[in-house]
Amino acid sequence: MTDVAIRCEGLAKQYRIGERESYKALRDVITDAFASPFHRFRSALRHSSNGAASKEEPYFWALDDVSFEIKSGEVVGIIGRNGAGKSTLLKILSRITEPTRGHADVWGRIGSLLEVGTGFHPELTGRDNIFLNGAILGMRRAEVARKFDQIVAFAEVEKFIDTPVKRYSSGMYVRLAFAVAAHMETEILLVDEVLAVGDAQFQKKCFEKFRQISTGGRAIVFVSHNMSAMRTVCQKGIVLDRGKVTEHGEINKVADRYLENMQPDLLSNEAETASFIVEEIYIGSEEGSVIKTFDDVKIRVKAKAKTDIVDPGLYVGLLSRDNQRITALDLKDFQTVPGITSGDSFELGFDISALPILPGSYELEVFLKDLGHHKIELVPGRVGFDVVESPVYGGRKIDSWYGQVGLRACGFAKVTSLINSDQ
Amino acid sequence: MSDMTIIGATSSRSVSAPSVRRAELRRIRIEPSTGWISLGLKDLWQYRELLYFLTWRDIKVRYKQTALGAAWAVIQPLFTMLVFTLFFGRLAKVPSDGIPYPLFSYTALLPWQLFAYALTESSNSVVANERLITKVYFPRLVVPLASIFAGLVDFVIAFTLVVGMMVWYGVRPTWAILTLPFFVVFAMATALGVGLWLSALNVQYRDVRYTLNFIVQFWLFASPVAYSSTLVPARWRPFYGLNPMAGVIEGFRWALLGKAQAPGAMLGVSVVVVGIVLVGGLYYYRRMEKTFADVV
Ligand SMILES: Nc1ncnc2c1ncn2[C@@H]1O[C@H](COP(=O)(O)OP(=O)(O)OP(=O)(O)O)[C@@H](O)[C@H]1O
Numbered sequence: 001m002t003d004v005a006i007r008c009e010g011l012a013k014q015y016r017i018g019e020r021e022s023y024k025a026l027r028d029v030i031t032d033a034f035a036s037p038f039h040r041f042r043s044a045l046r047h048s049s050n051g052a053a054s055k056e057e058p059y060f061w062a063l064d065d066v067s068f069e070i071k072s073g074e075v076v077g078i079i080g081r082n083g084a085g086k087s088t089l090l091k092i093l094s095r096i097t098e099p100t101r102g103h104a105d106v107w108g109r110i111g112s113l114l115e116v117g118t119g120f121h122p123e124l125t126g127r128d129n130i131f132l133n134g135a136i137l138g139m140r141r142a143e144v145a146r147k148f149d150q151i152v153a154f155a156e157v158e159k160f161i162d163t164p165v166k167r168y169s170s171g172m173y174v175r176l177a178f179a180v181a182a183h184m185e186t187e188i189l190l191v192d193e194v195l196a197v198g199d200a201q202f203q204k205k206c207f208e209k210f211r212q213i214s215t216g217g218r219a220i221v222f223v224s225h226n227m228s229a230m231r232t233v234c235q236k237g238i239v240l241d242r243g244k245v246t247e248h249g250e251i252n253k254v255a256d257r258y259l260e261n262m263q264p265d266l267l268s269n270e271a272e273t274a275s276f277i278v279e280e281i282y283i284g285s286e287e288g289s290v291i292k293t294f295d296d297v298k299i300r301v302k303a304k305a306k307t308d309i310v311d312p313g314l315y316v317g318l319l320s321r322d323n324q325r326i327t328a329l330d331l332k333d334f335q336t337v338p339g340i341t342s343g344d345s346f347e348l349g350f351d352i353s354a355l356p357i358l359p360g361s362y363e364l365e366v367f368l369k370d371l372g373h374h375k376i377e378l379v380p381g382r383v384g385f386d387v388v389e390s391p392v393y394g395g396r397k398i399d400s401w402y403g404q405v406g407l408r409a410c411g412f413a414k415v416t417s418l419i420n421s422d423q
Numbered sequence: 424m425s426d427m428t429i430i431g432a433t434s435s436r437s438v439s440a441p442s443v444r445r446a447e448l449r450r451i452r453i454e455p456s457t458g459w460i461s462l463g464l465k466d467l468w469q470y471r472e473l474l475y476f477l478t479w480r481d482i483k484v485r486y487k488q489t490a491l492g493a494a495w496a497v498i499q500p501l502f503t504m505l506v507f508t509l510f511f512g513r514l515a516k517v518p519s520d521g522i523p524y525p526l527f528s529y530t531a532l533l534p535w536q537l538f539a540y541a542l543t544e545s546s547n548s549v550v551a552n553e554r555l556i557t558k559v560y561f562p563r564l565v566v567p568l569a570s571i572f573a574g575l576v577d578f579v580i581a582f583t584l585v586v587g588m589m590v591w592y593g594v595r596p597t598w599a600i601l602t603l604p605f606f607v608v609f610a611m612a613t614a615l616g617v618g619l620w621l622s623a624l625n626v627q628y629r630d631v632r633y634t635l636n637f638i639v640q641f642w643l644f645a646s647p648v649a650y651s652s653t654l655v656p657a658r659w660r661p662f663y664g665l666n667p668m669a670g671v672i673e674g675f676r677w678a679l680l681g682k683a684q685a686p687g688a689m690l691g692v693s694v695v696v697v698g699i700v701l702v703g704g705l706y707y708y709r710r711m712e713k714t715f716a717d718v719v
Pocket residue numbers: 015016017018019020021062080081082083084085086087088089716717718
């Protein structure tokens with residue numbers, strides 16, 4: 001099982017700056033045509049993204065000289081911040097868009113799942129959509145027919161199979177869509193962040209399916225922001241940073257390094273509320289921004305007062321990524337804070353000992369208060385942080401099934417034997 | 424999409440391969456396409472089932488969402504025919520080559536509606552299937568092709584009425600009816616040729632969508648639907664064939680009713696025009712399609 005499945009060499013993709021390369025109105029072309037008739041019209045007709053039609057336009061490299069090799073039977077996670085180029089890479093590998101430079105060789109058929117339910121039509125029934133979606137993903141009709149029952153069972157939608165999918169709950173919809181894709185028999189499977197939807201139990205089922213697929217000797221490339229999912233599912237990891245590969249190796253090492261290098265997750269810009277300018281919100285342990293279960297953790301909020309604050313206060317909520325408040329702290333329960341004059345900088349926060357939070361992604365919600373003026377102001381934007389995988393209770397991996405809170409506990413066992421107790 | 428080459432795994436590779444399966448794997452090379460692009464017909468053939476399913480989806484969805492369903496396929500040309508008969512046939516007394524005017528115009532409306540529908544749908548097809556194009560790989564030609572085929576069902580339904588009309592007016596078909604399929608295909612080829620250009624342009628210039636109505640309307644009056652091409656002086660008729668729909672419609676009338684003359688030179692010109700537009704459209708489309716996913 002050491003065959004190469006994917007090999008990229010110097011892969012690069014250039015895009016025009018801006019969110020997307022936008023289409024134009026004919027009006028512009030016509031006005032331009034009057035300005036310089038031939039040149040403009042010709043370049044408009046044969047406009048192509050890599051043709052560098054006019055030099056003034058600013059371009060940037062969404063992928064820059066990406067080279068790596070993936071073997072068959074491997075599950076590889078692609079890690080990177082928003083806009084790092086993860087989806088672009090998958091789009092190139094699945095031949096949706098062309099690279100600008102470089103090349104990739106792929107051995108075997110490629111199945112890609114860049115979005116859940118691409119091509120699903122709300123008016124059609126689940127049954128119809130299975131066949132339609134199968135065809136879109138490149139499966140043969142006979143192949144879909146053969147796996148039909150498996151797909152339906154996997155998605156757990158037996159009862160609704162002849163109902164139009166517009167009547168499905170979003171969970172059912174996602175399950176059905178993923179089920180079709182999961183039954184593709186391509187040698188290579190590319191999956192973009194699609195499992196974030198769906199409930200935890202279904203995610204688990206999907207990961208199980210991934211493992212099955214990869215033990216069958218097929219390669220999976222998997223993009224996710226969910227580090228603990230990555231660690232469970234993948235063997236290898238590749239870190240993309242602004243279009244470049246910065247790490248490639250065993251997933252846990254790569255993920256640890258990635259989290260270390262990641263700047264402590266601050267608000268990207270200064271945030272402002274009615275009475276405060278927030279400069280930094282920091283959460284970290286002694287080892288910096290890497291936080292493990294039962295680490296001592298510091299939370300700091302650095303800010304400046306815009307007006308005089310009579311009785312400053314701080315409230316910090318700790319939320320799971322699915323928006324559930326796990327716990328919250330109010331500074332006034334621990335500490336009194338003197339008044340702050342307008343323009344003064346200050347730093348408030350908490351020192352938490354042995355944070356009992358299991359590995360996963362979490363968010364902080366911060367409120368600053370001026371209790372003297374009865375003001376409670378939410379700092380816009382949440383601060384995300386990860387509790388990284390670590391041996392919480394000894395060696396075994398603790399997954400999301402265990403919930404979010406870790407407990408310091410000791411075991412207890414007592415056995416009373418009936419036979420022996422008589423003597 | 425990349426200009427891809429598929430090569431069997433090289434032999435040096437299969438030596439190290441643990442099983443036969445490995446040797447069977449095909450290598451796909453993904454790289455920037457340069458130079459002359461092939462039409463990728465082989466790839467298209469591989470995806471014929473997708474073509475079938477997309478066509479099937481368009482048809483099924485359309486009939487599912489309308490109360491009258493398939494009846495619309497007849498109602499539209501029928502009412503157009505009635506309006507034409509009243510204004511052009513009765514009031515303006517437009518000559519109809521000795522064919523009863525209702526039959527005369529309805530026969531022309533059949534290929535016309537097929538063409539107009541196919542043209543409109545195919546021109547919008549790439550933009551309408553944006554989600555598919557940005558998220559899945561498949562030969563992009565499938566999209567306009569599927570919308571062309573979806574129009575055929577309407578055509579077949581509307582066709583049943585013309586059979587009834589022919590019986591009613593006692594028009595007996597001649598052997599020329601055997602050429603009918605050719606004219607149907609020709610109408611679709613015309614729509615595809617123009618539709619390929621417009622759908623690719625539509626990705627970059629959304630104006631196409633708004634001009635489309637105008638184009639179709641203008642084209643209708645430039646085609647011999649409400650009138651006969653015999654209104655055009657014989658000398659100029661080959662030039663009239665520059666509008667391929669003139670060749671299609673006159674040919675269709677001739678094939679079905681056998682009354683008018685076979686459209687000779689005019690049809691010849693039309694065939695050449697469509698040939699050029701279609702081949703040009705195919706290459707233009709293939710050339711532009713690699714930017715679809717980034718731009719649409
Ligand atoms: N069609 C396009 N035209 C122009 N720029 C694009 C296009 N598609 C993506 N980009 C840009 O390329 C960069 C990489 O985008 P990409 O979607 O690959 O990021 P990502 O790593 O998947 O991010 P995320 O984690 O948010 O999904 C981004 O800056 C994005 O704005």
